[in-house]
Amino acid sequence: MAEMDTSSGGGHKKGPGVKKAKKLSTRVDLTPMVDLGFLLITFFVFTTTMSKPTAMNMNEPKDDPENQLKVKNSGAMTILLGKNDQVYYYMGELTNATEQFKSTNFKDVRDIILDKKKNTPMDDLMYIIKADKESTFKNAIDILDEMSINTVPPGHYAEVDISDTEAELIKQTESANGIK
């Protein structure tokens, strides 16, 4: 802050003709500098992304029509991904759609996966994931993530193309449940 030199009233102590050198304060007002500092800090705090992007490994099977993997009926669970984050599933082979085909969501599917894993011998266990064309990329990744959350070993789940009957079933269930 500007300070007035008020001490120069006394006059000629050093004799006439000697001008007294004006003493300037060396103190600088740092308030604006602090303001600026904190402004920049807030800017950097907001722009810093602390979480590093991660990557998930994916292993796709070779398409080999001669060497199809045989899955035991008792150990298979088919998970279908539908519109609006809906999940459908059935166990084994789809023979009786009305009884087998069940709908669920991403929250509950974990328990169902876990349940199946506990009640099936590890060698027979197979999750077949089929994504409908209305499902999103997020759904596909989420269900794979669900597999690693439930520590399903790789090789015991696979993504397979959806069949027409299944797509039709999803459509019917969706319209019955009023999902747009």
Added chain:
Amino acid sequence: MGRAKIPRKSTNIDMTAMCDVAFLLLSFFILATKQKPPEAVAVNAPTSVSSKVAPEDAILITLTKEGKVFLMLGDDTRKTDILDKLNTNKNLGLSESELKKLGKLSFIGMPLGAIKSALTAGQDIPADKLPGIPITDSTNNELVDWMRSINDAYAGSDLKQLEEKIVIKGDNFAKYPAFKNIKYALKKNNIFKFRIATNSETVPVGSELYNTNRSAAESGQK
């Protein structure tokens, strides 16, 4: 009759210390901020419990909400090689200087047929106006050609390195068939291993993975 005189104190505070703290924090945040790699378009990646750090200099296939596909070729040393291979593979007829220009683009998001005319026009089109690389179906999947050129450029000893580098980054709301078409392009070129860029997410407490992680950590301590 004296009332005690209240000494007048100056309201000036010494700001030096505060200034020091402010700039200390400032320098910390400047150094801690990592420059984001350039992105073709902003994409909200899904979350996963995976804790692997995404590779640097990745060959990044970006899938947007609208289903457009953009490709970033990553490593500069390989870039010219990849573009050269593509030029010969697909008979694009690009000259040396045009290839250089193409290499300078940070990402590619147009059909192969449109590259030459876009380069001669010479103006930057904003990413959201670009059509993206067509991947509609197996007959018109140009990503297959791109991946073939990439495969050729990395051929030989580097194939292992390549599978570390291919990263698919998709938007949460991208439709599944687009993702399937990208996978088709990779599989067509015998690339069966790749990565998917995700944001990290904590492992749900009480889940199987949580328990195994914890017992692993405990046995590690012993």
